[in-house]
Amino acid sequence: MSQYHNPIVLQRADPWLLKYNGHYYFTGSHPEYDRIILRKADRINDLQHAEEQILWRKHDSGPMSRYIWAPELHRIGGAWYIYFAAAEDDFGSHDLPTHRMYVLENTNEDPCSDHWVEKGQIHTPIDSFSLDATTDVIDGVQYLIWAQKDPEIEGNSNLYIARMENPWTLASEPVMLSKPEYDWECIDFMVNEGPAVLRHDGKIYVTYSASGTGVPYAVGMLTAQESDDLLNPRSWSKSKEPVFKTCEANNQYGPGHNCFTVSEDDSQDVIVYHARNYTHIxxxxxxxxxxxxxxxxxxxxxxxxxxxxxxxxxxxxPKTGEILSPSGDTY
Structure with a gap:
């Protein structure tokens, strides 16, 4: 069994870790929310000291100029894609930030190269706060799962799924899979966000995060048979309780916005997530x-x-509030 040392990367929330051709590629939200970064290592334990490259920076103005959140790196059809959310306005000018979902493409074999091209926004039928796009190709069909605000439904965001025409365009109407409804999903904020796909023995598990981003943050789960119609909400069942949550005994608070990868020898599934080790913020x-x-x-x-x-x-x-540089030194 693999032995991992935590944290694997300091001060990178919303982590995304992909194993490809024996290498691990890591990205996540930078604390300044102004860039998309990537690290590469052969072992998960080596990621903290891996060189961090900046692949893309926010625009000076316009829809991709604020709060670059939760990038994910995917390999689809022989090319690389990064899904991320970005806003135009600062907090305070709207009930919710103006985030929408965007895609970058790189047709070079090496995702660390500088061949990234903006493919634009993923447009959905409702033009509203949307973020945390993740994707998977199942039986040859690419699906997108994401979080979005429906003005007709109470709360900040629900989870939706749709088929894709290409990696930046929806091919079907979105179907809602989940909305905040249980008490544990509605602490501080009514939120379902950060979906992640895990497949095992013919079943598909979609984890997601709920409640405010502090101590109450926790992970729930949806389950379906891989052979079922994934665009039918009745194909999915939802956990009534969180499946991953704060552990005071281990000083781990608000775990969430997870993804999944596999161990170095491919024998184990690995959950990747962020959490804090203190409560006073x-x-x-x-x-x-x-x-x-x-x-x-x-x-x-x-x-x-x-x-x-x-x-x-x-x-x-680091200490509370201490911000580190990519090399591990304080700014």
Whole structure:
């Protein structure tokens, strides 16, 4: 069994970790929310000290000039794609920030190269706050799953799924898979966001995060048979309780916005997530930099995945409010 040391990357929230051709590629939200970064390593434990490259920076003005959130790197049809959310206006001018979903493409074999091209916004039937796009190709069909605000539904965001015509264009009407409805999904904010896909033994599991980004943040799960119609909401069942949450005994608070990868020997599924190791936050939790990227091994039971508890830290972490440079030194 692989032994991992947490955190795997300091001060990178909304982590995304992809294994491809024996290498791990890591990206996540930078605490300044102004860039998209990428790291490459052969071992998960080596990611913190891997060189961090800046692949793209926010625009000076316009729709992609604020709050670059939650980039994900995907390999689709022989090309690389990065899905991310960006806004135009600052907080305070709207009930919700003006985030929409965008796509970058790179046809070079190396995602660390500088061949990234903007493919534009992913347009949805409702032009509203939308973010956290993730994608998977299942039986030859590419699906997009994301979070979006429906003005007719109470809360900040629900989860939707649609087929794709190409990696930046929807091919079907969005179908709502989940909305905030249980008490644990509605603490501070009514939120379903950050979907991630895990497949095992003919089933598809979609995890997601709910509630405010502080201590209440937790992970829920949707389940469907891979052979079912994934665009039919009745194909999906939803956990009534969180499947991954704060563990006070391990000093891990608000775990969430996870993704999945596999171990170095491909024998284990691995959950990747962010969490803090303290509860006192000055100001908005969103702007506290110490949501560090962490991992845990997924165990499998007859009724599905067991994510256990977020493991305690066994590596140094910065002090409250301390912001680090990519090399690990303070600014």
């Amino acid at each position: 000055e100001g908005d939790p969103l702007f506290d930099p110490n949501r560090h990227a962490r991992v845990g091994v997924v165990l499998w039971a007859d009724n599905g995945p067991d994510f256990g508890e977020p493991a305690p830290d066994d590596r140094w972490t």
